[in-house]
Each structure stands twice: as C-alpha cells, then as structure tokens.
Amino acid sequence: MYRVDMYYTVKTLHEKGFSKRKIARELGIHRDTVTAILEKVSVGKMDAEPVKKASLLDPYKPTILEWMEQGKSCVLIHEKLLQNFELQVAYPTVVKYVRHLHHGEVYIPLLSDPGEEAQVDFGYLGLFLKDGKKVKVWCFSMVLSHSRYSYHEVVLDQSVSTFIFCHIHAFEYFAGVPHIVKLDNLKAGVLSPDFYEPFIQHQYAEFLSHYGSTPVTARIRRGQDKGKVESGVKYVKNNFLKRIDHRDFKRLPGDLHRWTDDVCNPRLHGTTRKVPARVFESVEKKALLALPDHRYEFYQIEKRKANAYAHVSFKYNYYSVPYQLAGYALIVKSNGSILKIFSGNQKVAVHEICSGEGQYITLEEHKPPYKQNKSREHYLSRMETIGSYAVDFMESLEKIKPRHWHEMVRGIIHLEKYYSTELIDMSCKRALAYGALSYQEVKTILEKKLYDQPQESSLQAKLGGYAHDLSIYDSINR
Numbered sequence: 481m482y483r484v485d486m487y488y489t490v491k492t493l494h495e496k497g498f499s500k501r502k503i504a505r506e507l508g509i510h511r512d513t514v515t516a517i518l519e520k521v522s523v524g525k526m527d528a529e530p531v532k533k534a535s536l537l538d539p540y541k542p543t544i545l546e547w548m549e550q551g552k553s554c555v556l557i558h559e560k561l562l563q564n565f566e567l568q569v570a571y572p573t574v575v576k577y578v579r580h581l582h583h584g585e586v587y588i589p590l591l592s593d594p595g596e597e598a599q600v601d602f603g604y605l606g607l608f609l610k611d612g613k614k615v616k617v618w619c620f621s622m623v624l625s626h627s628r629y630s631y632h633e634v635v636l637d638q639s640v641s642t643f644i645f646c647h648i649h650a651f652e653y654f655a656g657v658p659h660i661v662k663l664d665n666l667k668a669g670v671l672s673p674d675f676y677e678p679f680i681q682h683q684y685a686e687f688l689s690h691y692g693s694t695p696v697t698a699r700i701r702r703g704q705d706k707g708k709v710e711s712g713v714k715y716v717k718n719n720f721l722k723r724i725d726h727r728d729f730k731r732l733p734g735d736l737h738r739w740t741d742d743v744c745n746p747r748l749h750g751t752t753r754k755v756p757a758r759v760f761e762s763v764e765k766k767a768l769l770a771l772p773d774h775r776y777e778f779y780q781i782e783k784r785k786a787n788a789y790a791h792v793s794f795k796y797n798y799y800s801v802p803y804q805l806a807g808y809a810l811i812v813k814s815n816g817s818i819l820k821i822f823s824g825n826q827k828v829a830v831h832e833i834c835s836g837e838g839q840y841i842t843l844e845e846h847k848p849p850y851k852q853n854k855s856r857e858h859y860l861s862r863m864e865t866i867g868s869y870a871v872d873f874m875e876s877l878e879k880i881k882p883r884h885w886h887e888m889v890r891g892i893i894h895l896e897k898y899y900s901t902e903l904i905d906m907s908c909k910r911a912l913a914y915g916a917l918s919y920q921e922v923k924t925i926l927e928k929k930l931y932d933q934p935q936e937s938s939l940q941a942k943l944g945g946y947a948h949d950l951s952i953y954d955s956i957n958r
Contacts, residue, residue: 596658644684779814
C-alpha cells in the first residue's frame with residue numbers, strides 16, 4: 481500500500497494528461513497500481529497508510545547504498561554480502577532490493593512551463609543570537625521552476641504551520657500561485673516525519689486546493705530530485721550568509737529580504753543564463769494562478785479519544801461527538817475560535833470554542849434519539865395527532881409547569897404504545913375538566929377506564945378544583 485503522497489502525485493499527473501503507462505514509468509510502479517490508485521481517488525478514497533514489509537536486507541541498507549554509489553553491480557553486491565556478512569540471501573532477492581532502492585521512491589519529470597511548477601525546501605543556516613540565546617535558524621525557499629525567481633524566509637522550526645505560512649508568504653510575494661508545488665527532498669531531520677501522516681498530507685493538499693494548486697512529492701536518492709530549489713538553498717548559504725557580518729537573528733529577516741530583491745532575483749542565473757526577475761515579469765508572472773480573495777485559514781491538528789459520554793476534551797472543556805463514537809480515537813482541528821472534529825477524514829462535529837473551563841458543550845443531534853430534547857413544535861405536532869383535547873392539555877401544562885412540561889408530554893405520547901389516540905384524547909379531556917394536569921393522572925384515567933364516566937357536579941365539588949389524588953375515583957365506582 482502506498483502513502484498519501486503517492487496518491488496525490490498520481491492524481492496530479494493524471495489530471496495533467498499523463499497516460500497510465502507514462503505515470504507508471506515515471507513513478508516506478510506497475511500500471512495496474514496506477515489504475516487502482518485512480519479508482520480510489522475517483523471515489524474520494526485517499527486514506528493510504530504507510531505500510532512497508534520488512535526485508536532481510538534492510539539492516540544492510542546503508543552499506544548497499546554506499547556500494548551502489550560506488551557503481552558496484554548487483555553481482556558484486558551479492559558477492560560482498562555473502563563474503564562480508566556471511567548472509568544467506570539469493571541473488572534475485574538482491575536484484576529486487578537494489579531495483580527498489582533505484583525506483584521505489586516517488587519522483588516526477590522536471591516541469592518548467594511558465595507558472596506550472598514551484599519547488600520548496602528548507603536549508604540550515606546555523607546558530608544566531610535571539611534575546612541573548614543561541615537559536616537554530618533555517619531558510620525556507622520556494623523557487624519557480626521556469627524563471628528561477630525565488631522567495632526566501634528565515635524560520636526557527638519546520639512545523640507544518642510554519643511550512644504552510646511560508647507558502648502563503650511566497651504566493652503573496654509572487655502575487656500568484658504555481659499550478660504545482662513540488663516538495664523536493666523534504667527528508668527526516670529537515671521536516672518532521674509527521675508530515676507524511678495521511679491527515680497532515682490531506683491538510684496540506686486542502687491548503688493548496690484553496691489556492692488552486694496541487695502537491696507533488698519528490699524524494700531523496702533520485703538524481704531527478706536534485707532540482708532547482710536545492711541550488712537555490714545552496715545559493716543562500718554560499719552568497720547570502722557570506723555577505724552578512726553579524727549573528728543577530730532580529731536583523732536576519734530584513735537582510736534576507738533585501739538580498740532576495742537586490743541580489744538573488746536580479747542576478748544572471750548560472751544555468752539558464754537569464755535574469756530570473758526579468759523572466760518572471762515578462763513571462764511567468766502572468767501565467768501564475770490568481771490569489772484567492774482571502775488567505776487560507778490554518779487549523780492546528782491534534783489527536784483525541786472520545787470519552788464514555790461521547791465528548792472530547794480540548795483546552796479544559798468537553799465537546800460532543802455523535803454518541804456512536806464514544807471511545808473512538810478522533811482528530812480535532814482548531815483555529816482558535818472553531819473546533820472541527822474528524823473520524824478519519826470524515827468531519828463529524830463542529831463547535832464554537834468555549835472561553836470557560838470545565839464546560840460540557842453538547843449538541844442535541846449527538847445524543848441518542850431517546851435522550852434528545854425536542855422542540856415545542858415537535859411536541860405540538862405529536863399532540864395534534866392525538867386530538868384537540870391533548871393539545872389543550874399540553875398548553876395548560878406549559879402554563880403551570882413551564883420547566884417540566886416536556887417530560888409529561890413525552891409520557892402522554894408514549895401512551896400511544898398501549899392505547900388508541902381517541903382514548904388518550906378523551907382522558908386528556910376528563911383530566912382538564914377536573915384540573916388533573918399531570919401525566920400520571922392521565923395514565924390513571926386510562927388504566928381505570930374513567931374516560932367514559934359522566935362528569936357530575938357533585939364529583940367536581942368533592943374534588944374541589946385541582947385534584948391530585950385520584951383514589952377518589954375508586955370510591956365512585958364502588
């Protein structure tokens with residue numbers, strides 16, 4: 481099973497008109513695999529998890545890679561494994577493993593049409609002083625593949641939020657958006673491995689989709705991946721860093737911005753032999769996608785488990801999810817004011833974030849049906865199906881029991897399981913006549929079949945208005 485980055489890469493290449501055969505050839509996978517991925521993409525299934533079957537040769541991978549870089553053939557690699565490690569492994573197994581190291585990583589051909597592609601990467605700049613302390617500093621770089629026009633920004637971490645905000649700043653610097661963003665050589669230690677978790681990748685794809693762009697991943701140890709942005713990062717290190725004569729972090733962002741505008745983009749590019757700024761202004765800028773009306777709203781992602789009450793905790797409050805998800809592991813996304821809760825990639829709840837603490841924020845639709853509070857209109861509609869006296873009974877209850885009439889009306893509706901609506905309506909009529917306004921009294925009238933007894937003035941006098949003890953009915957029938 482392939483990771484989500486492969487799914488987005490296949491999807492992007494297919495949308496660009498690549499045939500299944502060409503996609504398979506470029507990505508080093510079987511054509512049937514391309515077909516299977518596209519079928520899942522067509523129905524919105526892009527939930528692949530990273531799954532890798534362990535190989536007998538995995539413990540020797542660094543050594544095998546070193547031999548491969550030295551140009552040794554599979555025959556020599558097999559011989560050395562047998563001689564150096566006394567490893568009992570068949571030659572075809574070695575061939576298959578070496579082929580996997582050659583072709584198992586995701587890559588795409590270099591695309592350089594105007595406005596078509598940008599490549600991104602991080603580069604380590606070293607230690608700088610910030611508030612009297614030494615901090616590690618990296619440079620985020622985005623390079624437009626056609627013009628080599630670039631954007632650079634200093635950062636203190638490589639978190640997903642930093643990564644996305646740097647993209648936003650780059651798009652605004654370009655005043656446009658490339659059709660594709662290629663993640664070139666984002667390896668462990670540069671960008672957190674968490675980036676390759678499916679939900680994070682979906683968020684990154686969602687972010688780019690907001691700008692009309694699409695992600696394509698390229699990976700390490702492929703000659704095709706040593707692309708334009710790596711040269712851009714090296715240029716920052718070899719040219720910009722050697723120009724500055726201080727280690728003050730606060731001065732660094734301004735210095736890098738001025739260097740980008742005054743040195744980097746106006747230079748004569750060593751490969752293209754053209755000036756990036758001129759190519760950008762004359763050709764590439766107009767080929768970029770227009771910026772959207774508003775910035776992408778970033779959500780912080782965390783994992784939570786719903787408790788036995790079907791609520792998840794978030795910043796000292798508890799927010800409901802559908803009752804069926806009690807005990808399930810869920811994902812929460814927050815922008816500071818709104819909390820979105822997901823089961824896998826399906827959104828199951830949305831809440832406004834509560835400012836207090838220790839509060840339970842519960843939506844009625846998340847409760848089991850038998851525990852949900854219904855609207856007055858719901859109860860009125862049900863009582864209307866019983867009869868006009870039932871409606872009068874409900875309205876009278878609302879006046880004398882404004883906080884508890886719902887429970888009593890639910891009880892009367894529940895009586896439909898055992899009695900006809902006609903008998904219930906007649907019982908409500910009799911209860912109204914004697915001011916016996918409670919569910920229990922209507923139930924007693926039904927049980928003792930008092931609904932068809934004549935109403936007598938002497939009885940009313942005995943009851944003296946509102947009656948709460950219906951035992952008097954027993955003496956009447958004796």
